[in-house]
Structure formats: structure tokens, C-alpha cells
Amino acid sequence: MVEQGFARTQDDIVRLMRMSPSLVVRLEQRDPANRRKHILTLTGEGKSLLAETGSLAAAVDAELDALLGPRLGGQLDEALARLMGKLVADRERPGPR
Known part of the structure; x- marks a missing residue:
């Protein structure tokens, strides 16, 4: 984040x-x-951990793609994009959250 x-x-x-x-x-x-x-x-150690978790996330994404297939994988991507959009909108909204 x-x-x-x-x-x-x-x-x-x-x-x-x-x-x-x-x-x-x-x-x-x-x-x-x-x-x-x-x-x-991020500290140097934090940046290293971020890179490591990025590699792990890519492996999980590949597993999910293989497991879910294109249709369900696309639905998951859409749902996650909507959630991310909500986070961004909340972040940009003025005032207390």
C-alpha cells in the first residue's frame, strides 16, 4: 500500500x-x-520482502488462472478491480473516513 x-x-x-x-x-x-x-x-528489507511477495503473488495468480479458467478468472479480476476502485474512491474522498 x-x-x-x-x-x-x-x-x-x-x-x-x-x-x-x-x-x-x-x-x-x-x-x-x-x-x-x-x-x-519501505526499508531495504521491506523492499526485498515486497519483491518476494510480488513473485509469490504472480505464482498464485498463475495457479488461479489454471484452476478457474478464463470465465471465472475474468469474473474474479472484475470483482477485485471493483474493490480496488472502492479503495481508491475512499482514499480520494475528503473528510474523515
Whole structure:
């Protein structure tokens, strides 16, 4: 979510993941525009893990394609795209979420 731009602050992570703010505490870089906020960035280890999970996700996608076939796979892709669209719309909507 951070790497794709869906979350820049700990508040974004808490909102999108529906998790307790106390779970998002290992942050170091403060936002210069608002010192009360932290900017989220991936560490080197985080970038390595992201690459690894990307490879795993591609393998799962290939398995799903083989299992579901084109029709059901297309329906799954459509449903997931709708969910992603909802996330993006929620992110862009002003005000409290």
C-alpha cells in the first residue's frame, strides 16, 4: 500500500487496514509539513520482502488462472478491480473516513 501510493501516513494504514493505531508504531521519519505525522517508507528489507511477495503473488495468480479458467478468472479480476476502485474512491474522498 505504501509503495503503490495508497498510504503515506500511519493514519492511512490504520484506516485502510482497519487496524489499531498502536500496531503502527515503528515509524521514524516525521512529515516536515506536519510534525505530528510520520511519513511511511519501505526499508531495504521491506523492499526485498515486497519483491518476494510480488513473485509469490504472480505464482498464485498463475495457479488461479489454471484452476478457474478464463470465465471465472475474468469474473474474479472484475470483482477485485471493483474493490480496488472502492479503495481508491475512499482514499480520494475528503473528510474523515
